[in-house]
Amino acid sequence: MVNKAYDKLDSLVAIVSSVADGKPAGCIVNSVSQVAGGKFSIAMNKDNHTCEVIDKSGLFTIMLPTQDVAAQVIADFGMKSGHQLNKFASMPHIKDKKGVPYLTQDIAARFACRVTDKLDVGSHILFIGTVYEVEDRMDAPVLTTSYYKSVKEGQLPKNAPATSTGEPGWRCTVCGYILESDEIPDGFKCPICGRGPNMLVKR
Numbered sequence: 268m269v270n271k272a273y274d275k276l277d278s279l280v281a282i283v284s285s286v287a288d289g290k291p292a293g294c295i296v297n298s299v300s301q302v303a304g305g306k307f308s309i310a311m312n313k314d315n316h317t318c319e320v321i322d323k324s325g326l327f328t329i330m331l332p333t334q335d336v337a338a339q340v341i342a343d344f345g346m347k348s349g350h351q352l353n354k355f356a357s358m359p360h361i362k363d364k365k366g367v368p369y370l371t372q373d374i375a376a377r378f379a380c381r382v383t384d385k386l387d388v389g390s391h392i393l394f395i396g397t398v399y400e401v402e403d404r405m406d407a408p409v410l411t412t413s414y415y416k417s418v419k420e421g422q423l424p425k426n427a428p429a430t431s432t433g434e435p436g437w438r439c440t441v442c443g444y445i446l447e448s449d450e451i452p453d454g455f456k457c458p459i460c461g462r463g464p465n466m467l468v469k470r
């Protein structure tokens with residue numbers, strides 16, 4: 268059973284990007300913390316393509332999406348892997364002075380960091396970075412885990428550190444969305460890709 272204590276953790280939902288050997292990478296994280304003036308930490312699952320690329324380049328950029336960010340951005344960056352596709356190919360983006368790509372739409376702020384420390388915490392690597400470029404892009408409320416879960420009806424996938432584990436549920440075979448429930452609710456429509464219950468499989 269889920270321990271409801273996990274539901275009380277709130278945090279930013281950010282998009283982290285990097286680049287190595289000219290190949291861009293990026294994924295959603297809910298593990299961003301400002302740990303000191305101009306220093307941030309992120310917890311990156313070792314299976315993530317983005318983890319590998321950050322480890323190689325020593326660079327990562329944290330983008331704070333607005334609450335209006337397109338569902339497609341969350342679906343691509345949070346549910347799909349750069350091992351299979353270039354997520355930036357279909358998204359408007361530019362590069363910073365070190366070549367790290369960042370999205371240009373629905374991003375309220377951006378913090379470009381150079382990795383200055385890292386800690387292996389088992390499933391995840393905790394990267395600590397020092398900011399080399401910061402940009403306040405627009406005044407709009409940013410996406411948080413509570414907003415993502417309650418308003419956007421999103422779920423935290425297994426690679427997010429602040430997720431409950433061992434929960435039975437269903438996975439959408441189209442976009443990877445996880446429905447954490449024993450039963451499929453009447454009239455279910457996937458909040459990410461809009462498909463029906465026939466696309467769900469037990470996980």
Ligand SMILES: Cc1cc2nc3c(=O)[nH]c(=O)nc-3n(C[C@H](O)[C@H](O)[C@H](O)COP(=O)(O)O)c2cc1C
Nearest residue numbers: 294295296297298312315316317345347348349427
């Ligand atoms: C709301 C949300 C929060 C997430 N938080 C994290 C996180 O903090 N750390 C992490 O490693 N993965 C997290 N993930 C999962 C990754 O974004 C996901 O596994 C992604 O597909 C990895 O892509 P990549 O293989 O291209 O790096 C989160 C996903 C979502 C939707």
